[in-house]
Amino acid sequence: MSSTQQEIAELAKELKANLKQIPDFPSPGILFEDFLPIFTKPDLFQKLVNAFKLHVGDQKVDYVVGLESRGFLFGPTLALALNAGFVPVRKPGKLPGDVHQVEFQKEYGSDKFEMQKGVIPEGAKVLIVDDILATGGSAYGAGELVKLNKGDIVEYLFVLELDFLKGRDRLGKPVFTLLSGQPEKLSN
Ligand SMILES: O=P(O)(O)OC[C@H]1O[C@H](OP(=O)(O)OP(=O)(O)O)[C@H](O)[C@@H]1O
Ligand SMILES: Nc1ncnc2[nH]cnc12
Numbered sequence: 001m002s003s004t005q006q007e008i009a010e011l012a013k014e015l016k017a018n019l020k021q022i023p024d025f026p027s028p029g030i031l032f033e034d035f036l037p038i039f040t041k042p043d044l045f046q047k048l049v050n051a052f053k054l055h056v057g058d059q060k061v062d063y064v065v066g067l068e069s070r071g072f073l074f075g076p077t078l079a080l081a082l083n084a085g086f087v088p089v090r091k092p093g094k095l096p097g098d099v100h101q102v103e104f105q106k107e108y109g110s111d112k113f114e115m116q117k118g119v120i121p122e123g124a125k126v127l128i129v130d131d132i133l134a135t136g137g138s139a140y141g142a143g144e145l146v147k148l149n150k151g152d153i154v155e156y157l158f159v160l161e162l163d164f165l166k167g168r169d170r171l172g173k174p175v176f177t178l179l180s181g182q183p184e185k186l187s188n
């Protein structure tokens with residue numbers, strides 16, 4: 001393990017200790033991973049951003065794309081730390097002007113996301129960030145929007161991953177998860 005990886009692992013350990021798990025929210029059988037406690041303490045929020053920044057290292061990043069809603073909680077701060085722009089992916093009907101829209105499949109049913117047309121210059125290097133990678137539907141949708149704007153996806157970054165849903169298999173680009181997630185579905 002490199003010294004950078006070791007530093008990230010130490011930050012991750014402290015951050016992980018501050019997560020909360022809520023069983024059966026929002027529905028039975030779901031173990032909800034609440035990462036909001038990280039934002040209640042500035043030193044933890046700073047560590048979250050530092051850990052991602054260390055991981056990104058000297059890779060060129062022009063834009064951080066964050067997914068509504070929870071990807072908005074740290075996406076802009078990470079963008080600032082990387083001296084990159086921030087671009088939101090929003091739920092339908094929220095963005096003014098011409099938009100690209102995609103429909104994508106989640107665990108149960110489909111959903112839609114939008115991004116403003118032309119907001120990312122062709123060939124720009126893009127990081128896509130969100131709190132959780134579950135089925136990968138949301139991240140896949142965001143990736144399609146970046147491609148419609150002809151951006152170049154460098155990597156997907158998440159705080160947590162629900163490994164058993166294998167969302168990363170849908171993304172076709174490198175995926176980094178800061179904190180280890182749930183290896184198995186909650187059984188009850
Ligand atoms: O990998 P997936 O199966 O797509 O699931 C992950 C997404 O689900 C949650 O968002 P949610 O749509 O619940 O809304 P929120 O961010 O507005 O709370 C989470 O914040 C991720 O964005
Ligand atoms: N288990 C979970 N906890 C928090 N957010 C989620 N989004 C999808 N699955 C989730």
Ligand SMILES: [Mg+2]
Binds near residue numbers: 067069070071130138
């Ligand atoms: Mg979300």
